[in-house]
Amino acid sequence: MIASPDARALAMGVVPGMTVTKARALVPDLEVVDADLDGDREALRRLALWAARRYSPQVASDPPDGLWIDITGCEDLFGGEIALAKDLYRRVRASGLAAHVAVADTAGCAHAVARHVRGARPIHVEPRRTVQALELLPVSALRIEPGVAAELVRMGFSRIEQLIAAPRAPLAKRFGRQLYRRLDQALGTLPEPIDPVVASEVPRATRRLLEPIGTPEAFEQVIGDLVRDLAAQLLAKGRGARRLDLLFERVDGHVQAVRVGTAKPTRDEPHLARLLNARIGEIEPGLGIEGMTLACPLSEPLAPSQADGLASPAARGPDLPALVDALANRFGQRCLYRAAPRESAMPERGVDSIPALAPPAAIAWEDDLPRPARMLDPPERIEVTALLPDHPPRLFVWRGQRHRVARADGPERLHGEWWRERGAEADAPYTVRDYFQVETLGGGRYWLFRLGDGERPATGPMQWFIHGAFA
Amino acid sequence: MRQPAAIAELRAKIARIESVGARHETLPFGVEAIDGHLPAGGIATGALHEIAGSPDLSDDAAATVFLAGILARTEGTVLWCLRWRDLFAPALHLAGLHPDRVIFVEAGSDTNVLIAMEECLRHAGLGGVVGETGKLSLTASRRLQLAAEQSGVPAFVFRRASPVDAAAAGSAATTRWRVRAAPSEEMGLPSLGRPRWSVTLERARGGDPKHWIVEACDAQGRIALPAALADGPAAAEARQAAA
Numbered sequence: 001m002i003a004s005p006d007a008r009a010l011a012m013g014v015v016p017g018m019t020v021t022k023a024r025a026l027v028p029d030l031e032v033v034d035a036d037l038d039g040d041r042e043a044l045r046r047l048a049l050w051a052a053r054r055y056s057p058q059v060a061s062d063p064p065d066g067l068w069i070d071i072t073g074c075e076d077l078f079g080g081e082i083a084l085a086k087d088l089y090r091r092v093r094a095s096g097l098a099a100h101v102a103v104a105d106t107a108g109c110a111h112a113v114a115r116h117v118r119g120a121r122p123i124h125v126e127p128r129r130t131v132q133a134l135e136l137l138p139v140s141a142l143r144i145e146p147g148v149a150a151e152l153v154r155m156g157f158s159r160i161e162q163l164i165a166a167p168r169a170p171l172a173k174r175f176g177r178q179l180y181r182r183l184d185q186a187l188g189t190l191p192e193p194i195d196p197v198v199a200s201e202v203p204r205a206t207r208r209l210l211e212p213i214g215t216p217e218a219f220e221q222v223i224g225d226l227v228r229d230l231a232a233q234l235l236a237k238g239r240g241a242r243r244l245d246l247l248f249e250r251v252d253g254h255v256q257a258v259r260v261g262t263a264k265p266t267r268d269e270p271h272l273a274r275l276l277n278a279r280i281g282e283i284e285p286g287l288g289i290e291g292m293t294l295a296c297p298l299s300e301p302l303a304p305s306q307a308d309g310l311a312s313p314a315a316r317g318p319d320l321p322a323l324v325d326a327l328a329n330r331f332g333q334r335c336l337y338r339a340a341p342r343e344s345a346m347p348e349r350g351v352d353s354i355p356a357l358a359p360p361a362a363i364a365w366e367d368d369l370p371r372p373a374r375m376l377d378p379p380e381r382i383e384v385t386a387l388l389p390d391h392p393p394r395l396f397v398w399r400g401q402r403h404r405v406a407r408a409d410g411p412e413r414l415h416g417e418w419w420r421e422r423g424a425e426a427d428a429p430y431t432v433r434d435y436f437q438v439e440t441l442g443g444g445r446y447w448l449f450r451l452g453d454g455e456r457p458a459t460g461p462m463q464w465f466i467h468g469a470f471a
Numbered sequence: 472m473r474q475p476a477a478i479a480e481l482r483a484k485i486a487r488i489e490s491v492g493a494r495h496e497t498l499p500f501g502v503e504a505i506d507g508h509l510p511a512g513g514i515a516t517g518a519l520h521e522i523a524g525s526p527d528l529s530d531d532a533a534a535t536v537f538l539a540g541i542l543a544r545t546e547g548t549v550l551w552c553l554r555w556r557d558l559f560a561p562a563l564h565l566a567g568l569h570p571d572r573v574i575f576v577e578a579g580s581d582t583n584v585l586i587a588m589e590e591c592l593r594h595a596g597l598g599g600v601v602g603e604t605g606k607l608s609l610t611a612s613r614r615l616q617l618a619a620e621q622s623g624v625p626a627f628v629f630r631r632a633s634p635v636d637a638a639a640a641g642s643a644a645t646t647r648w649r650v651r652a653a654p655s656e657e658m659g660l661p662s663l664g665r666p667r668w669s670v671t672l673e674r675a676r677g678g679d680p681k682h683w684i685v686e687a688c689d690a691q692g693r694i695a696l697p698a699a700l701a702d703g704p705a706a707a708e709a710r711q712a713a714a
Contacts, residue, residue: 469532
């Protein structure tokens with residue numbers, strides 16, 4: 001039997017489930033490799049563990065070829081669900097695997113969309129659009145037995161919307177409860193907890209609770225205990241936490257997770273507890289939480305250090321790592337940065353973003369070049385009255401407003417970076433710019449530029465743009 | 472006669488309650504005409520200050536560099552909370568604020584900027600905290616002012632694209648500044664001289680509004696009065712006051 005044909009074999013008509021003899025008849029020079037189902041399962045588990053380290057504490061493998069990743073509460077670290085999905089897709093592709101990625105409100109919906117909507121990019125089903133996303137998919141997308149799906153199609157139910165519209169009782173009687181359980185799971189009316197994979201070597205602390213709890217104060221108490229246990233484990237290993245996962249197990253079996261990251265390895269108990277406490281508001285306790293687990297999937301070596309308990313806060317200076325972590329966990333790691341110079345001929349590429357706590361770059365931009373304080377990105381088109389070829393503008397119209405130029409300085413010619421974009425930029429538009437600083441009658445100073453060198457049309461169409469404003 | 476002593480004591484008490492520039496240091500501009508006019512002798516740390524440009528982009532740019540000049544003379548890390556990325560960091564360096572000292576926080580919205588500012592202001596020892604926002608409610612300004620008093624960090628709310636003639640809404644800020652670009656000196660050359668700003672102190676707790684024309688920050692973030700004006704209007708005003 002054929003287990004999994006590759007793309008070229010598929011194109012020649014070989015499908016899974018076909019006997020090898022029949023496939024050989026279709027493609028005489030077919031190369032057959034024995035399927036290694038255990039090996040595949042193990043590889044999938046390893047992939048799940050990788051995803052659990054990188055993306056979310058709640059990852060489960062879905063044999064034979066799927067991964068569940070519950071990214072609720074984790075997307076902020078990547079700058080949103082879409083950014084997370086793109087990152088996942090890019091990395092899986094880079095490792096040589098073909099992948100389909102879908103983000104949706106329910107696991108069932110994501111499962112169906114990832115497998116049945118064609119596309120070379122991660123698919124993002126917007127919140128509360130689950131029904132619309134599912135409607136047009138075939139019933140086989142519902143994770144039901146192939147026999148049941150075939151039977152449904154024979155009865156005329158080819159799409160899920162028909163199934164939603166049909167009366168439930170007769171179909172449930174005929175096909176059993178499984179059909180509607182899958183449908184309800186996909187629509188989100190039935191919960192579907194996932195069973196996360198766990199790497200055994202990860203430091204973790206668990207508290208089972210005698211009575212379910214649901215108040216923020218109680219959560220803080222338990223978090224304090226968990227952090228103390230975990231910090232002791234980390235100290236014994238000589239490591240500091242870079243990422244923490246806190247799992248809340250609800251009495252109805254649903255597991256909710258929050259993930260926090262730190263900019264530097266730490267095992268400072270109050271700091272970690274503060275980061276976790278700030279996220280309590282995201283938890284829906286429902287009827288109560290009966291167990292909490294704190295794990296540290298990512299840690300780095302951290303040598304024990306002498307606590308300077310005697311110095312006052314003012315003498316110690318601000319606790320920057322704590323502040324940076326608090327802000328990064330609220331707004332996302334990418335929204336916190338320092339600016340550093342980058343070698344580039346184009347001013348807009350001359351600023352690099354480096355992590356907020358990176359060691360001081362100790363270099364800065366050249367002081368002698370005037371640069372605007374506010375940048376327009378992308379530059380905006382303006383209408384200009386100027387004497388060609390090299391005179392500064394006399395008047396320009398920007399956003400419907402006329403600005404009369406009193407004084408001007410320039411031009412400062414900037415050439416494109418021909419070494420970028422495989423040399424294409426050397427002749428592409430936006431490559432040769434003549435910059436002018438102008439001062440309007442009111443005193444406002446703007447940065448204008450003209451595209452093109454005025455001789456070769458390929459360098460630019462001689463249009464004027466405004467790129468920013470000076471102090 | 473114990474009355475003057477009692478009154479002085481009461482005044483000190485009120486000052487303590489209101490905590491006007493008493494407990495924290497100040498950041499002088501280094502320009503006598505401005506520092507002498509401010510009740511604290513400069514920009515008070517541990518207090519909230521409002522800075523505005525105008526809907527003109529060049530005025531907001533001037534206000535940005537004015538602010539960078541104030542912060543260049545502080546010590547410690549500066550947290551600059553933005554709504555989105557339109558600030559061009561090299562300009563801050565031109566005003567003396569080294570890029571290693573500034574951490575940008577891209578908060579995405581007015582509300583998030585205020586949340587980020589308050590979080591930053593809980594940490595003592597920062598060089599300053601800046602938040603760029605469109606609106607600032609009275610409640611929000613009170614919260615920031617209290618947080619700044621607690622930590623002793625100077626806090627600046629930069630009102631982006633703030634209309635010039637709008638009725639000033641109530642605010643708990645200690646000072647409110649409006650910085651706009653002004654025509655620079657005619658040099659007789661077709662090139663640009665040192666930029667000039669029209670700096671207006673629109674509100675100061677315990678002081679009066681006033682207006683100056685200043686020359687823009689140099690590489691150390693110091694502003695200056697134009698040479699020709701340093702005596703002119705001020706002397707004229709003094710003569711008027713005397714008359």
